[in-house]
Amino acid sequence: WWEKYRIAVVSYRKNVKDKWDEKIFKEKDVVVAGKKQKMKIAEKKIKIEGLELREIRKLSKSGKQTAIYTTNYVLSAEELAGKMFSRWSQENYFKYMMRDYDIDHLIEYAHTPLDKNIEVVNLSYRNCTKILEKTRAKLKSKRAEFMKLCDDTLDDDLEKNVKQIEKKARLHEEIEDLKILEQDQFLERKKHKQHITIDEMPEPEQYTKLDTEKKLFTELIKMIAFRAETSVVNLLSEHYTKCFIEGRVLVKEIINSDADLIPDYKNNTLTIRLHSLSTPRANKAVQKICKTLNETKTIYPTTNLKLILKSVLC
Numbered sequence: 468w469w470e471k472y473r474i475a476v477v478s479y480r481k482n483v484k485d486k487w488d489e490k491i492f493k494e495k496d497v498v499v500a501g502k503k504q505k506m507k508i509a510e511k512k513i514k515i516e517g518l519e520l521r522e523i524r525k526l527s528k529s530g531k532q533t534a535i536y537t538t539n540y541v542l543s544a545e546e547l548a549g550k551m552f553s554r555w556s557q558e559n560y561f562k563y564m565m566r567d568y569d570i571d572h573l574i575e576y577a578h579t580p581l582d583k584n585i586e587v588v589n590l591s592y593r594n595c596t597k598i599l600e601k602t603r604a605k606l607k608s609k610r611a612e613f614m615k616l617c618d619d620t621l622d623d624d625l626e627k628n629v630k631q632i633e634k635k636a637r638l639h640e641e642i643e644d645l646k647i648l649e650q651d652q653f654l655e656r657k658k659h660k661q662h663i664t665i666d667e668m669p670e671p672e673q674y675t676k677l678d679t680e681k682k683l684f685t686e687l688i689k690m691i692a693f694r695a696e697t698s699v700v701n702l703l704s705e706h707y708t709k710c711f712i713e714g715r716v717l718v719k720e721i722i723n724s725d726a727d728l729i730p731d732y733k734n735n736t737l738t739i740r741l742h743s744l745s746t747p748r749a750n751k752a753v754q755k756i757c758k759t760l761n762e763t764k765t766i767y768p769t770t771n772l773k774l775i776l777k778s779v780l781c
Contacts, residue, residue, distance in 0.1 A: 483524070483534045487511075492526040498549045500556035510544045523547055567719075568689045577678040583666035587674065595656035602652055606645040613638045696722075702756050717749050727779075730772060737772040742779055753778050 492507040499506075507526040512519060513536075523535045523544045535551050542550075564570040613635065620631045665673050699721075700714035721741065729738040741757075744750050757776040765774045 483532050486532060487524060489526060489530075492524070495545050497545045497552070500553045506545075506548060508544050508548055521547075525552070564689065564693060568693060570686055570689055573677070574682045574685050575678065577681075578675040579678050581665055581674055581676055583664060585665050586662045587665060587668070589659055589661060589663045590668070590672065592656060592659040592661050595652065595659060599649065599652045599656060602645060602649050606642065606649060609638060609642050609645060613642060699756060702759055703752055705755075717744075717752060720744055720749065721753065732772075735771050735773060736775050737767050737770070738775045738777065740777050740779055750778060750780050754780070 487509055492509045494505050494507050496503050497506040497508070498504075508523060509526070510521060510523045513522045514520070515536075518538075520536045520538060521540065521544075523537070525533045525535075525548060527533070535547060537547055539547060561570070616631060616635055616638065668674070696715065696718050699718050703714040703717060721744070724744060725742045727738075727740040727742075729740060730736075731738065741753060744753060754777075757778060760776050761774075766772065767774055
């Protein structure tokens with residue numbers, strides 16, 4: 468049952484070299500990141516080391532082909548392509564949030580203890596391993612040098628080989644010393660357990676973790692702010708061709724601009740009057756956003772005041 472219904476995207480390759488005939492690609496509706504778009508798609512069954520896979524390819528306008536390999540035989544090619552290419556929007560989201568909202572930024576240095584029963588790698592064992600590996604690498608290098616010297620002087624005369632014999636003797640002595648050192652270090656490492664619990668570690672070295680409660684709360688607020696920004700950006704799609712880029716720039720300008728707050732307790736309204744923005748085009752877009760938002764008749768939280776948004780130009 469699991470083999471039949473599991474979803475497992477095995478691999479993803481961009482700009483494959485073995486091109487398929489463009490005639491087999493059919494234009495289909497694909498939902499990427501919640502938006503429907505036209506995409507040319509083709510599909511074939513292939514075998515890799517006896518494993519049968521579906522290979523789904525997307526043909527771009529430039530002629531480049533992007534391949535997806537999957538063992539999922541339930542979802543359609545359009546659904547799989549949509550889910551796969553939606554990853555790009557997720558990557559863009561995290562890039563934008565890290566740059567503009569400082570998501571995943573360290574909020575505080577407070578820390579909390581970990582469960583004392585968690586097993587971790589013993590630092591003493593790890594340090595002994597590093598020292599042992601360095602000795603073994605040096606021993607391997609000396610042995611290779613010794614063997615090369617023996618091969619190079621195999622056919623030389625005895626008189627010519629006198630200096631090389633001294634060098635061989637010196638190398639052999641170094642090798643023997645390293646072998647003894649390696650054995651001592653190996654025995655030293657055996658004195659330490661490879662894994663220990665946190666409770667068995669020396670108290671100053673015991674692991675802790677950063678306190679996450681404040682960080683999670685802060686990042687939740689940042690994500691809510693991003694969703695609010697995105698909602699306003701979507702209202703600008705009629706006015707900006709490159710809405711994702713230009714729209715977000717405008718929303719940031721709105722957020723950073725000055726505004727007048729005018730409460731009217733007699734009529735139970737709170738007017739927010741935005742000051743003029745940098746361009747007439749931006750002011751025009753803001754007027755239309757205000758009109759759309761005013762139609763929602765939103766009440767300001769914890770009050771009975773209805774929000775009214777307007778620009779100083781209207």
